[in-house]
Amino acid sequence: MxxxxxxxxxxxxxxxxxxxxxxxxxxxxxxxxxxxxxxxxxxxxxxxxxxxxxxxxxxxxxxxxxxxxxxxxxxxxxxxxxxxxxxxxxxxxxxxxxxxxxxxxxxxxxxxxxxxxxxxxxxxxxxxxxxxxxxGQTRALRSVPASVLADWRKDMPGYGNVLGMLAFGFEENGDYGSAERYGREAAEVCPDDLWALHAVAHVLEMQGRHGDGLKWLSHPLDKWNDRNPFRRHLWWHKALFHIDAGRLDGALELYDAAVTGGKSDFYLDIQNAASLLARLEFCGVDVGPRWEALADYAENHIDDHALVFTDIHCVMSLAHEGRFDAAKRLIESMKTYSSDEMKYASRVIRTLGVPLCESIVAFEQGRYDDAVNGILPLRHATGPVGASHAQRDIFDQYLLEAALRANKVSLAQSILQERMLLKPGTHEAEYKQARLLQGALTAS
Missing domain, CATH: 1.25.40 (Serine Threonine Protein Phosphatase 5, Tetratricopeptide repeat)
Incomplete structure (x- = not known):
């Protein structure tokens, strides 16, 4: 058969x-x-x-x-x-x-x-x-779908899925025009493919087109209730569009209604939740006790190192809640796990995962110089921890926030100039630019 x-x-x-x-x-x-x-x-x-x-x-x-x-x-x-x-x-x-x-x-x-x-x-x-x-094999995301597409006919089951993967590959490699073209075609051919919708959402995020992004994901919240937790990642993207548009209350409401997985311990739910709460706080939002449940999850998964990116987000939650002993145990467990050279993740954990986790702990302990010194040398090399450019942007946001709090004006200004050029008109960059100017005026 x-x-x-x-x-x-x-x-x-x-x-x-x-x-x-x-x-x-x-x-x-x-x-x-x-x-x-x-x-x-x-x-x-x-x-x-x-x-x-x-x-x-x-x-x-x-x-x-x-x-x-x-x-x-x-x-x-x-x-x-x-x-x-x-x-x-x-x-x-x-x-x-x-x-x-x-x-x-x-x-x-x-x-x-x-x-x-x-x-x-x-x-x-x-x-x-x-x-x-x-x-973090960015080139492969584009090259492998591209290598098979010519063998597919448009009437074959799954053709739209191939287009969706190719679209995401183009996006992660910076070809946003091709990514949007293939992504929109994929969504037309296979409207049930959330990965295709996701690929276009990434294009709009990377280009700072938050208005288009809010329209692209303007679905009722029960639209994908028959899907697995990946659906909440799409709502995470919509929350980012809200932040970029300056609709911070809308982002927090979406967190409660659709982004958080409640008692879910699915890795993507943990990543989405911690990352979104950090982004909101860096924009001055009081998120209340929402971190506590994430830290509880992290304490119960100290030795679960299936994904380095998840480990880092668990440390975010533990450190934010002041559970520094638990954060230290998780980091030590990462070091132990990485001693097995046969595992691909071992080197990634040692060279990126552990230093990033230790820098986030330093940040939450108020050691902002240490946080800057830990993240800055890695900021252009975090690809191997996995996930997308949009997701890994959280490391730049920690770096920027640490620079602002440490009053490292030239570093903060440099990062902000980059962000404002690549994504003009976003609330996040404008809010932090205003903070930087206010800090400079106060210092003078």
């Missing part, structure tokens, strides 16, 4: 193959049905190796060590049933093994090798894209 794009599958069970195809479609559309459908595919045909592998992939996408044992169990089932699998399916199983072991470069190479022979393998393309994003 075959998948929706004509790729051969080792299963001969129609129910299993149907569930498998539906699972991939749900995964690409961020639907909560993806995991149940993958489980149904594996249970309908226990010898379907790729279905077990798909379950393992989905556990890994959760971005937490809490489900690592479940991913390993799925891998064992995939390996035990791989004898009758196709060579393509066996490569997927190998990629899962490498991912679980933390060898992300090798896993990405495995998915890319699949695409050389099977450019319609949308699963391999999306997982390569996912891991490239969290590794």
């Amino acid at each position: 075959f998948d929706d794009r004509g790729l051969e599958l080792s299963s001969e069970n129609e129910t299993a193959v149907t569930a498998f195809n539906q699972a991939i479609r749900s995964f690409l559309e961020y639907r909560t049905t993806a995991m149940p459908l993958a489980k149904q595919a594996a249970e309908s045909d226990p010898q379907f190796s790729l279905a077990h592998c798909l379950r393992g992939y989905f556990f890994m996408v959760f971005g937490t060590f809490l489900v690592l044992d479940k991913a390993r169990a799925a891998l064992r089932e995939a390996q035990l049933t791989s004898e009758k699998a196709t060579s393509r399916e066996r490569k997927h199983v190998e990629a899962l093994r490498l991912w679980i072991e933390g060898d992300l470069m090798a896993a990405n190479a495995c998915w890319e090798s699949i695409l050389f022979d099977h450019p319609h393998d949308l699963l391999a393309l999306r997982l390569h894209h996912f891991n490239s994003f969290w590794m």
